[in-house]
Amino acid sequence: MTTDFIEAPQEKAPRGPFRREALHAQVVQKLRQLIYRGDIAAGERINESELAEALGVSRTPLREATKLLASEGLLELLPGRGARVRRFSSAEIRDHFEVIGALERHAVEIAVATMRPKAAAELQRLQDQMEVAFADGDQRAYYLANQKAHALFVRVADSATLSALHETLTKKARHDRHITLTSPQRWVESMREHRDLLAAVLAGDAFKAGMLMLTHARRTGEAIAEIAERSPTS
Numbered sequence: 001m002t003t004d005f006i007e008a009p010q011e012k013a014p015r016g017p018f019r020r021e022a023l024h025a026q027v028v029q030k031l032r033q034l035i036y037r038g039d040i041a042a043g044e045r046i047n048e049s050e051l052a053e054a055l056g057v058s059r060t061p062l063r064e065a066t067k068l069l070a071s072e073g074l075l076e077l078l079p080g081r082g083a084r085v086r087r088f089s090s091a092e093i094r095d096h097f098e099v100i101g102a103l104e105r106h107a108v109e110i111a112v113a114t115m116r117p118k119a120a121a122e123l124q125r126l127q128d129q130m131e132v133a134f135a136d137g138d139q140r141a142y143y144l145a146n147q148k149a150h151a152l153f154v155r156v157a158d159s160a161t162l163s164a165l166h167e168t169l170t171k172k173a174r175h176d177r178h179i180t181l182t183s184p185q186r187w188v189e190s191m192r193e194h195r196d197l198l199a200a201v202l203a204g205d206a207f208k209a210g211m212l213m214l215t216h217a218r219r220t221g222e223a224i225a226e227i228a229e230r231s232p233t234s
Contacts, residue, residue, distance in 0.1 A: 002158070008133045018107060018150055023057065023061055024038040024061050024064055024065065027055060027057055027061045027062055027064075027065040028068055028069065030055055031046075031051070031062070031065045031066070031069060032069060032074070032171075034051075035069070035074055035075075035085055037129060037140065037143075040085050041085060042085050042086070042087040042088070042228075043084060043085060044084060044085050045078070045081070045082055045083070045084040045088040046062075046066060046075070046082055046083045046084065046085075048062055048063070048082060066083040068084070069075075069083075072171050072223070073086060073171070074086060074171065088228065089228065090225035090226070090228045090229045091166060091223050093221055093225040093227075093228055094221050094222065094225050096169055096218075096221065097217050097218060097220060097221020097222075097224070098218065098221065100166070100169050100170060100214075100217050100221075101213065101214045101216075101217030101218050101221070102214065102215070103154075103165055103166050103169070104150060104153060104154070104160060104166070104213045104217055105210040105211065105213050105214040105217075106157070106210070107153040107157040107159075107162060107166070107208070108153050108157075108163065108197075108201070108210045108213045108214075109155045109206045109207070109209070110156070110157040110158075110159070111152075111153045111156040111157050111201070112200075112204060112205070112209050113206055114156065114157075114158070114199050114212075115156055119152065119156050120201070120202065122152060123152055123198065123201065124198070124202075125151060126145050126146075126148050126149040126152065127149070127194060127195070127198050129141065129145035130142050130145045130146060130149070130191065130194060131191075134187070134191050139187075140176075142187075146190070146194070149194065153213070154166050183223065184225075186219075186220035186223045189219065190216070190219075190220070192217040193212065193215070193219070194216070195220040196212055197209055197212045197213060197216065
């Protein structure tokens with residue numbers, strides 16, 4: 001686990017119920033980011049003392065955070081041994097991305113029909129960021145811009161039900177998504193798929209854009225599932 005990028009809080013944790021709640025939310029967010037970015041890998045145990053020191057907090061809020069993320073399905077609680085990042089089976093991964101793809105396809109179709117110039121410009125900006133990151137070989141920057149692009153479609157679709165379902169599923173699936181970029185071939189494919197998707201969106205072809213998104217999600221899920229099948233289970 002790498003924690004070099006974490007900056008310890010400049011101030012001590014504030015007192016009072018509202019400040020405690022804020023501290024808890026910050027710890028949850030930091031731990032979730034570590035998992036999503038792959039700094040704590042699937043199957044890896046949470047080192048409470050190391051992580052608490054890196055975050056500049058006590059073990060209590062960290063333990064509360066692990067319980068919350070366990071309830072979301074990101075972590076597994078180990079009786080008497082803390083917690084570890086959950087490792088999903090290849091079947092679970094394929095199932096997650098099949099449903100995520102269906103939701104994102106629907107979001108894209110709605111977004112194309114309702115997208116305003118400001119949102120289209122934001123999508124182009126994110127695409128440009130992905131292009132630069134791809135050219136530079138910067139996996140993290142590419143992944144972050146990629147996720148923002150996916151989230152933009154869901155946001156523009158403006159459906160509370162869709163957003164809630166998408167958030168629930170992506171919380172479970174997102175933490176392994178970055179590993180597909182370790183495959184040069186898949187990264188090239190992903191870049192090409194996003195170019196085709198943007199072209200369809202800007203052309204106003206909702207059906208084509210939706211199908212491209214569905215295919216993109218399925219291919220991403222398949223790539224992650226194949227990596228999971230090759231990874232050790234212990």
